Amino acid sequence: MRTDSATTAPRVMPEPKDPRLTERVVGVDHTGAPVEVGVPVERALTLYLNSQEIVTMMTINDYPEYLALGYLLNQNMLKPDDVVTEVVYDDDLQVVVVYTAHGTNFEDKLKKKTLTSGCAQGTAFGDLMEAIEGAVLPPARLHTSWLYQMTHAINTAPSLYLEAGAIHGCVLCKEGEPVCYMEDVGRHNAVDKIAGWAWQHGVDVGDKIMYTTGRLTSEMVIKTVRMGIPVLVSRSGFTAWGVELARQVGLILVGRAKGKRFVALSGQDRIVYDQNLAFVAEESPRHRRKGGDDD
Helix, strand or coil, X not given: CCCCCCCCCCCECCCCCCCCCEEEEEEECXXXXXXXXXXXXXXXXXXXXXXXXXXXXXXXXXXXXXXXXXXXXXXXXXXXXXXEEEEEEECCCCEEEEEECCCCCCHHHHHCEEECCCCCCCXXXXXXXXXXXXXXXXXXXXXXXXXXXXXXXXXXXXXXXXXXXXXXXXXXXXXXXXXXXXXXXXXXXXXXXXXXXXXXXXXXXXXXXXEEXXXXXXXXXXXXXXXXXXXXXXCCCECHHHHHHHHHHCCEEEEEEECCEEEEEECXXXXXCCCCCCCCXXXXXXXXXXXXXXX
16 A cells, blocks of 8 residues: 655755756747747657557656656556566667566557647547546545645746746646646646656655646546546636536546636535635736747
């Protein structure tokens, strides 16, 4: 049984100054004047499970080992109690290999593929409903004070988004405090990295909150449920199937969380409205995410 080691697990926050993650590109602005801007760097990462090639992902590739483990967990190719003997990453080949104690073969599962919605398309293998059918989430409540504290902390933290834009973030929070903040070109990669981080360090996620900058789609709901996280929050909106699945399993689902505002479409009876929240302010223009980056 994996126990909560959040006190010893490394706290992960964005490192926007990491030179591997952005590059400077010269162009012109709307007036024709020359400009130089920072843009995120995408790299192809091929994932193997033992000797079987699983997928090639486009990623900023800051945490390839966490991404590999989380991807396999969220695709149900790696079980929570499986024994991983080694995770090997080769930077020159852009390959990461996860080795397990027992042999694996997912040839049939790989034949059934669904392209998921999002700004950077993800892929789901096998039956999308595997994580929902029979799922039981831990009991949870969401205090509005936690919600406001965490959204303020996330929006004002140094991030690759603020440095270069064109990026999504997913954050695992304990009450109002971020404990693991991952970014990537697609929210599916960011949430997979959190899954890998939590599994690797034995962190109990049953009392945590998942925050995403992206839409609350079926994919985000399914991955959150598969991880066993009882609360999912976004600054963006909902899809109908995402709401339906959240209600089916009792996931607390909160969207459009910006400044003092939010909308809850599932689990709203378990939201605790704290008093004395005069400290909550509207988002400042500098930290407000705009346009397509919220999609």
